[in-house]
Amino acid sequence: MASTTPPPRKDAERNRRRIIAAAHEVFRERGVSATLDDVARRAGVGVGTVYRRFANKEELVDALFEDMIDTVETLTTQAAAEPDAWRGLTTCLVRVCEIQALDRGLREVTLGTGRGPQRQAEMRERVRPAVDRLLARAKEQGALRDDAVAADLPIIQLMVAAVTEHTGRPDLWRRYLAVILDGLRARPGNADLPGEKELVRMSIRNCGR
Known part of the structure; x- marks a missing residue:
């Protein structure tokens, strides 16, 4: 028996x-x-x-996304501890975008509707303290433009993920991330970024709804 x-x-x-x-x-x-x-x-x-x-599958996807949040939190914390804040920032963004580019399921979860916005909010809440420290240090070191805000980073990740999703070329995102990073560098005579900072924060809260 x-x-x-x-x-x-x-x-x-x-x-x-x-x-x-x-x-x-x-x-x-x-x-x-x-x-x-x-x-x-x-x-x-x-x-x-x-x-x-x-x-159900949604519960399994949630578990996978929780693993992803753990990974991003680790990468962000390591970046915030990097003495060269610009190198920490760029290395972190490259690594996160690389994970997205190679993971079709993660891109669909990140770019999709349904619980996508809720999952994005969970990730922002977990990584925000380390991101704030990282951006503040990058500005203090004169590497990051003063009008860049933490809410810019998840939008950048969504934009870069969309390159792979819509072109089917898993390495093309590197070109466009390089263009974006060049635009984030502090330089004499930088023109102000369009859009009020509060509007940027609102847009990331509403992204995907």
Whole structure:
């Protein structure tokens, strides 16, 4: 007679990690149209195992996005600790945009509607303290233009992600990020950026609605 005892906690956590790792691969390749069946096959577990841990695909996508927030928070914190604030800022932006360019599912989640704006807000809340420190230091060091604001950065990431999404060329974003970064540099005689800072903040709050 089969035992009805739940599997040990270590086994459950091992299965969860396997499912999330498989989901990263599947959504990276196929986007969010992939199914939980696809994830189960890649993970080498039954689909029932997936459903015991994630009631639906949205819950699994949330878990993947939480991993992404952890990654971005780590990159931003490291950038804020970099003695050369401009190098920290540009390295962080390049790394985040690189992750987006290679991950179709992440681009669709970031650029899409539905819970996209809510997820973007969660990321901004987590990384905002480190971003504020980074931008303040870059301005103090004379590298970043004075009228750049934290709300500019997620818009830049969305713009760069759209390059890959609409051209299908996974490296073309590097060209346009370089153009944007050049525009963020502090130089004598910089013309003021159009748009009030408060309007920029409002636009990022409303982005994707």
